[in-house]
Amino acid sequence: MIKAGPLENSAAATARPARAFKLPDQLFLHILLIAILFVMLLPFVWMVGTALKPDADATPTSLSGSEKNIGTLVSLFWPREFHFENFVKAWNGKYSPNVPDVSFFDAPFSRYFFNTIVVGVAETVGVLFTSILAAYAFARMEFWGKGLLFTFILATLAIPHEATYIPNLVIISQLGSVVSWLGTNSYAALFLPWLGSAFYIFLLRQFFMALPQELYEAAQLDGITELGYLGKIAIPLSMPAVMTVALFAFLGNWNAFLWPLIAAPNIPVVQTGLRTFVGNADVQTEWNLLMAAATIVILPIVILYFLVQRRFIEGVSRTGIK
């Protein structure tokens, strides 16, 4: 091989990543990425694997007994026997796993899903209604105190949710003493506090402001009202933003935990329902049922995610919703 001078050497070095070693480099990169991905998704594999295990393997009570070895790696993840009925047991709830004649719709998890979906739909529709109207006003209309009010809205962005829980609990219970179906332990209590969202207003306003002014003027010449313009032109053109808001409002409700726990303990939603599977120090936790319940809770969101993953990811990368 001819020994290259320093100049050629550096030129070769710059050319190298582009050509000669391209394939092995990429191959190595993908192996590395797959390995990282595998570690990241391991909890999900473990979750589903444990959910399918027989009781004896998932909650090894045979401590003093037969099995004095740590098993193989495969046995950790791959169930010895597949027990799909664990999902049915989990659906029937922590306290009635072995009751065979619980009908599907009477089962605790049916109630959790029902409650969550009712609240989620109400919250999503409500927050879309308030946010779209307010965002449109801030984007298109002129009024006194606009700047001041918008500053106020942005300022509420800085308030952490936790800080509002106790005062909101008091407010809700006071509302309940006036109108009973608005108080604690009502469906309304679960979504009322989240109907005004500074972030969604801000997000939608950005979209409405990006619509061309000429469109608005042309529509006005045709004698269209503000509401007509909003409903027939602005919303259809801002559908990506509207869908993102709807998606994240519903997802936020699905994953809500602390507020349902304190505001409406009598209306169990999926997340608080899942908690009933976790035993305290004196109650045994059945791992396979717990994991089956966790799978049930996660599954709808995962399906939704794979259906509209582009919207999820774009929503996050464009807006930074957390």
Added chain:
Amino acid sequence: MALVSKPITKPPESVQSQMDTSFKRRKKLRSSLKAYLFIAPAMVFLFIFNFFSIIYAFFLSLYERISVVKGIIPPAENFAGLSNYAHLLTDPDWWNAFFNTIGYVFGSVFFGLVVSLGIALLLDKAKSGKEFYRVAFFLPYVTSLVAVATVWYIIFSPYASNALVKPNPDRPGGLVNWIFAAVGIPMQRWLIDDRGLFTIIFANGGRVDWLSGLIRLVLVGVLIAGAVIAYRRLNHATGVWVSAVLGAIALGVGWTVLVEVAHLFPWTGWTGGPSIAMVAITIVAVWYSLGFNIILLLAGLTNISRELYDAARIDGARGWSMLISMTIPLLSPTLFFLLIVNTISAFQAFTLFFAILPSGPTRSVQVLSTFYYEVTFKRGSGTDTSGFGYSSTIVVFMLLLIVGVNQLQQRVLAKRVNYD
């Protein structure tokens, strides 16, 4: 705030007639009324459940012994002035939660950003399959935190059986202990262990081995002397590096001695480092937020143009120096945004701690939000620190803390952020 639109100014008019302006004013009034109708629903909810409730939290923090709500204004005999605040500042439990929170925020945000930056840089290099990786890495983030926390609770479980049985070396429960047992590392009690990480690694079972301790102290002295000599004698850049490395080793060795003797001095508990339970929870927090961070970092990385990389490469920049002097500065707006968002959400982290610790947090993993929850709902209402009053005080402090840290980050870092 740059985002706020300017108040509407009248167009410069000088020769407009009186009638015209009054017509305009009437028109403005009409459109104002209409606009108020548009914003009213959102404003009502924002006002009641955000603005008013914050003011109300301040108000409640002036009262004590209120846990049952009878009316918006608590009874006058429970008015306590600022005594809740005085109590807070002398409450060892609160200070414990405070320092735990600071540690957790620092650990989870720092490692979260470093790991996700590493993965994002790798992903950015991939020529194919990027979409697949993005979708897969983001998966944990869309799943519910309660569900994945229970999964991790089992992964870290020390129990082979139900919770009353001690950890059993013959039959590890959780995945992590299984791996530890397979590799030969002693299994740990993870989420229920308050002992510090360094204590577990270095502390020699709580015994002080005086001879080896002495030897290690001598070693520390030699290392520090070596560092000083290297700094003096070698040329500048190399000297700094060598003395930094020697100093770091000296610190590590010295620390092992410190941890060993720590139990002799009650005020040196912090030398044990973060508790192993906190380490486990931080790992979960980092894992959970990776998807979010990676998506945003990838978006930032794809915005850096390829020509800039090529130019830097021609200038002789390679791997590490390219990363430090080009990629990270160009990525700094994204990193800064992630820093702020992650810090705020780490301060508020409640669900993770609550769901992963079914029997309640032990002392080393008690953070402000779980402390707040315990004060509000668990401690009863008999003692003078219970109830909504004291917990509102905690929340007011949390709010001030979050806003303060946020402001500090804005002040200190915003100048260094590159907004090209």
